[in-house]
Amino acid sequence: MDTIYGKTQGLKAHQTKQLERLYRSRLPQDRLTTPELAQRVAAISAELKEPLCIYINRRGQVIRVAIGTPNQTKIPPLELPRYGSDRLSGIRCIYASPGIEPPSDTDLTALLMQRLDALVTLLVNLKGYAERGYVAHLLPSRDSELPENQQPWQVSKPLSLEAIANQDFLELVEGLEEEFERNFAGRATDDDLDRVVLVGLMQQKEKQSKRDQADAMPFALLELGQLVESAGGKVLDAIWQNRERPHPQTVLGEGKVLEVAIAAQTKGANLVVFDRELTASQSRNLERMIGLRVSDRTEVILDIFAQRAQSSEGKLQVELAQLEYRLPRLAGHGQALSRLGGGIGTRGPGETKLETDRRVIQKRITFLQQQVNRLQEQRSRIRQKRVDREVPTVAIVGYTNAGKSTLLNALTKSDVYAANKLFATLDPTTRRLTITDENEQLHTVLLTDTVGFIHELPHSLVDAFRATLEEVSEADVLVHLVDAAHAGWEDQLKAVDAILKDMPIAVGPILLVFNKIDAVPDPQALLDKYPEAIAISALKRQGFDKLSKSLLKLIEYAIGEL
Ligand SMILES: Nc1nc2c(ncn2[C@@H]2O[C@H](COP(=O)(O)OP(=O)(O)OP(=O)(O)O)[C@@H](O)[C@H]2O)c(=O)[nH]1
Numbered sequence: 001m002d003t004i005y006g007k008t009q010g011l012k013a014h015q016t017k018q019l020e021r022l023y024r025s026r027l028p029q030d031r032l033t034t035p036e037l038a039q040r041v042a043a044i045s046a047e048l049k050e051p052l053c054i055y056i057n058r059r060g061q062v063i064r065v066a067i068g069t070p071n072q073t074k075i076p077p078l079e080l081p082r083y084g085s086d087r088l089s090g091i092r093c094i095y096a097s098p099g100i101e102p103p104s105d106t107d108l109t110a111l112l113m114q115r116l117d118a119l120v121t122l123l124v125n126l127k128g129y130a131e132r133g134y135v136a137h138l139l140p141s142r143d144s145e146l147p148e149n150q151q152p153w154q155v156s157k158p159l160s161l162e163a164i165a166n167q168d169f170l171e172l173v174e175g176l177e178e179e180f181e182r183n184f185a186g187r188a189t190d191d192d193l194d195r196v197v198l199v200g201l202m203q204q205k206e207k208q209s210k211r212d213q214a215d216a217m218p219f220a221l222l223e224l225g226q227l228v229e230s231a232g233g234k235v236l237d238a239i240w241q242n243r244e245r246p247h248p249q250t251v252l253g254e255g256k257v258l259e260v261a262i263a264a265q266t267k268g269a270n271l272v273v274f275d276r277e278l279t280a281s282q283s284r285n286l287e288r289m290i291g292l293r294v295s296d297r298t299e300v301i302l303d304i305f306a307q308r309a310q311s312s313e314g315k316l317q318v319e320l321a322q323l324e325y326r327l328p329r330l331a332g333h334g335q336a337l338s339r340l341g342g343g344i345g346t347r348g349p350g351e352t353k354l355e356t357d358r359r360v361i362q363k364r365i366t367f368l369q370q371q372v373n374r375l376q377e378q379r380s381r382i383r384q385k386r387v388d389r390e391v392p393t394v395a396i397v398g399y400t401n402a403g404k405s406t407l408l409n410a411l412t413k414s415d416v417y418a419a420n421k422l423f424a425t426l427d428p429t430t431r432r433l434t435i436t437d438e439n440e441q442l443h444t445v446l447l448t449d450t451v452g453f454i455h456e457l458p459h460s461l462v463d464a465f466r467a468t469l470e471e472v473s474e475a476d477v478l479v480h481l482v483d484a485a486h487a488g489w490e491d492q493l494k495a496v497d498a499i500l501k502d503m504p505i506a507v508g509p510i511l512l513v514f515n516k517i518d519a520v521p522d523p524q525a526l527l528d529k530y531p532e533a534i535a536i537s538a539l540k541r542q543g544f545d546k547l548s549k550s551l552l553k554l555i556e557y558a559i560g561e562l
């Protein structure tokens with residue numbers, strides 16, 4: 001049976017028949033439409049007193065008849081014959097519009113989001129005739145060529161039905177596709193990188209405190225951009241909305257989601273990343289509306305961790321974190337898949353498969369947790385040995401990218417990987433450090449470089465990395481390193497403080513150290529605000545004397561005589 005989509009309530013039997021008969025129309029392959037078909041669509045729409053859309057594939061077959069505007073009757077991306085920013089979807093839409101002309105931006109957005117071959121808007125008069133129409137299609141153009149505010153589509157002037165029917169449709173779409181492909185190739189030169197649009201939600205309090213200027217990109221999004229780049233992605237655009245609280249289904253309001261979809265489509269993105277953790281149903285809704293893969297901050301962080309994990313221990317912890325993140329989201333993926341299969345009838349086996357998956361994953365999680373527990377015991381035995389040898393331990397903690405590894409390297413002449421990337425370090429490294437005091441006496445301490453912190457550390461990560469984090473909580477002294485050259489250093493400082501306070505075991509005394517003062521115009525201002533802190537440059541080896549002295553003093557205080 002031929003399904004009629006859209007607003008079908010109250011259809012009379014003969015009207016349904018008329019609509020169903022549209023499915024049997026055949027068009028010549030090289031024509032957009034024929035005058036006869038256009039008239040028929042217009043007449044039915046006039047009788048129904050409703051807008052009407054028919055969707056036609058490249059073979060000239062009507063694949064969908066739907067009551068409503070193009071925006072109301074969009075075909076879900078998964079049901080389009082093909083999808084990608086390098087081509088059109090192979091579907092065009094003939095739309096009988098009840099007196100609205102030219103086509104509205106909302107309807108043209110539907111053209112864009114489905115990457116339709118063309119949208120023909122027919123103006124229906126009171127007598128049920130289509131007098132004239134408009135042909136709209138997407139505009140291929142590189143980002144740089146597209147002037148600000150120029151929409152990525154083009155609408156013809158009003159045309160007679162004959163003029164529309166006489167257009168060579170194949171020539172039009174083939175020409176367009178060649179252009180699209182050229183642009184796409186131009187964009188894709190440097191990479192197989194993910195091409196990403198960032199999306200953020202700024203709630204009231206952040207809006208005021210976290211930004212200097214009203215239009216400047218919020219820190220949260222700047223950081224998300226760094227995360228995406230550290231994961232190997234390329235940021236094409238960033239969009240955010242100020243909103244009291246997230247929309248339960250879509251995080252942002254509908255209009256903003258549409259804006260994201262347009263930006264992602266026109267810039268040729270293949271991934272949209274949100275600055276907060278999405279629920280299974282949110283990501284499902286968003287993927288449906290945007291037509292692209294949607295990811296979130298946590299997934300990006302997990303991805304970085306997965307890429308960086310070197311030791312078997314690190315890999316274990318990352319796998320645990322990833323599974324814990326995915327388990328509650330399985331339902332979402334399962335539903336998306338059964339949608340692909342076609343809905344009714346496919347649900348049963350899908351669910352069973354899901355249950356098996358869930359059990360398998362749950363089992364793996366339990367196994368990994370046992371491993372992490374064993375690790376924890378091992379580590380505490382190693383630490384016990386250190387205590388027995390009475391070598392004091394110092395852990396360098398701090399926000400990611402603060403310069404922790406650089407400092408460890410500089411102090412201990414080591415060669416730990418340090419880079420201008422977030423989460424460059426994953427596995428803790430311990431090195432021996434010898435400090436000379438005022439009386440020329442040598443003191444040995446063990447210095448540990450640790451994984452960086454970040455605000456709103458994903459829960460699954462905290463759990464998985466607790467073995468590593470315990471290294472931190474059991475050090476005799478902590479050096480809290482702050483990147484003083486970062487515009488958001490104070491937020492970062494507070495975020496790290498909050499995480500340290502949240503540790504299951506109380507941490508030892510903390511030495512606050514401002515790093516990168518070589519790149520700070522007025523370091524004294526920092527010290528005025530935090531008088532107990534010291535200022536250094538790990539890179540330029542400045543302030544190391546003071547650092548050593550303060551460190552010795554604090555260790556003495558923490559463990560008694562050295
Ligand atoms: N200007 C300046 N840059 C520094 C200084 N210390 C470190 N950096 C730079 O900051 C970046 C991050 O340094 P890392 O040592 O990798 O930072 P980290 O805290 O170990 O970072 P993660 O391991 O990613 O959490 C690198 O590009 C360093 O060169 C400094 O004193 N001055």
Ligand SMILES: [Mg+2]
Binds near residue numbers: 405417418425449450
């Ligand atoms: Mg590091």
